[in-house]
Amino acid sequence: MKITEQEVHSVAEIARLELTQEEGQKITHALQVILEQTEALKRLEISKVKPTVYVLPLQNVFSEDQLDKCLTQEQALGNAPEVEKGCFKVPRII
Amino acid sequence: MSSLLGLTAHQLQGLLEKKEISSEDLVKEHLTRIAQSEEQIKAFVTVTGQEALQQARTIDEKRSRGEQPGSLAGIPLALTDNLCTQGIKTTASSRMLRDFRPPYNAAVVEKLQEAGAVSVGKCNLDEFGLGASTENSAFFPTHNPYGEQAVPGGACGGAAAAVAAQEVVFALGSDTGGSLRQPASFCGVIGLKPTYGAVSRYGLIACASSLDQVGCFTRDMTDCALVMNVIYGRDAKDSTSVSFPAGDFTKFLVNDVKGLKIGIPREYLQEVNDPRITAYLQQAAAKLEELGAVCEEVSLPHTAEAASCYNLILAAEVSSNLARYDGVQYGLRVQGEDLVSMYKKSRSQGFGEEVKKQIILGTYVLSSGQYEDYYLQALKVRTLIKEDFAQVLSKYDCLLTPATPTAAFDFGAIKDNLSLLTSLNTLTCPANLAGIPALSLPFGTAAQGSPCGLQLLGRAFGEETLLRVGYALEQNTNLTQPSPAVKGEM
Secondary structure (H helix, E strand, C coil): CCCCHHHHHHHHHHCCCCCCHHHHHHHHHHHHHHHHHCHHHHCCCCCCCCCCCCCCCCCCCCCCCCCCCCCCHHHHHCCCCCEECCEECCCCCC | CCCCCCCCHHHHHHHHHCCCCCHHHHHHHHHHHHHHHHHHHCCEEEECHHHHHHHHHHHHHHHHCCCCCCCCCCCEEEEECCECECCECCCCCCHHHCCCCCCCCCHHHHHHHHCCCEEEEEECCCHHHCCCCCCCCCCCCCCECCECCECCCCCCHHHHHHHHCCCCCEEEEEECCCCCHHHHHHHCCEEEECCCCCECCCCECCCCCCCCEEEEEECCHHHHHHHHHHHECCCCCCCCCCCCCCCCHHHHCCCCCCCCEEEEEHHHHCCCCCHHHHHHHHHHHHHHHHCCCEEEEECCCCHHHHHHHHHHHHHHHHHHHHHHCCCCCCCCCCCCCCHHHHHHHHHHHHCCHHHHHHHHHHHHHHCCCCCCCCHHHHHHHHHHHHHHHHHHHHHCCEEEEECCCCCCCECCCCCCCHHHHHHHHHHHHHHHHHCCCEEEEEEEECHHHCEEEEEEEECCCCHHHHHHHHHHHHHHCCCCCCCCCCCCCC
């Protein structure tokens, strides 16, 4: 199964990326090669194998709710491209 | 006074403690070196000379008052530019973060500061850690100090080159699939990827969170242990970090490998395409046997599938991690007529082609319909790779492999040579998939006189054995010391 250029552009749309025609072609070709290589994985007998998402046998634990040092509002907004009244400002949504 | 360049941290510490040199002089000498060599090497994105000198003076004052200024006090180092530094530009070598000044320090940066180490700047890398040559940096490629036409390796090629070119004494970076070990091998320095969870990732700009680990480049094994002493340990701000039972790592620097069982995975040797690298591996094994270790060939049957498994997991995690760059809270914003067009324009102009490729691949393999065919398969193969290691490492104390299949290649070489990239990843990414520690140790020079390296792989939290074996090789061969082949005095 080969990924098409059209599919690459529609996945890009989901990932909020705009590709030039040249980028679209190059990325499609690269992904075809990478996905082709992964076909080998499907030849392994792994239906009963459990997936590993994380290597450490850690479990989520809850901690006491304690106040700690944190960024000031000014610091948190310090790198924002646009700020208004102490908030991140974005273009019109509706 | 003779040159201090090229000395190790522990040698310099001795001189600093005896007050034969000052931290200020030491930092000045390295800044001069940087000024002379950067035109050729281009290891740094940002040099923080003023801040470094200020910090060095503070260390000198502490020392003159008789205070203990910390275990790495006054030693100049470099940080890869994906480690956050408060108020100092941290770009991840991306246009997206060209002007980003973090409001906080990465946990390892705090720890180094407490130990008195002096950062002289931020080093170039492949954008967001995605690449193997620094050619994907949005700013410029870094050149290998052993040959200008050769890449330094990557992603953390800038930091490896900075250590090799004697611009700093040691450096920190991150390793997602070999980003520390491969450039270490290409630049003739030591590169350590710790056990997953052993070092806090807080303040490391995320690439693939289940694979990323912060580690170091050093000139020798003693420096490696000294840096480990500073950066290891649990951090409440990184929920995946765990406490490490080792204590002082320098106590494992013993010149004794008697009785150790060392496996040599045959599948790794099949990837090597420079016969000198295979010969070095055999020499190292013979030396270890002479010193009383037992070296035997072993098999890791799923090695061939590791690179594909890695490609899918890497892309999936990258696509998720890099979703945060949307032009709202920090990073590049390109105005658009509405919110979505602002997102798209900002991301499309902020990210380079390799990053876009990874995001698209990751989004694709995580999408409904493809998830089970690709991502889930990869997670299952990850289990097999992890089990391969568990089985072999239950019988062997550590594994000895080549670090890279070739020495440093020329610029442009991997662009159209996917099989080279695959075999590079094949030797290094399995350690990330399994979460085990891995050390790349310079060992001899390949054809054209450029360095190459060996890799030691250990049990999770088994850094002790890597230090022992690495130290024994360093003490008993003359191949681990990289020749100071940096061009002339530049």
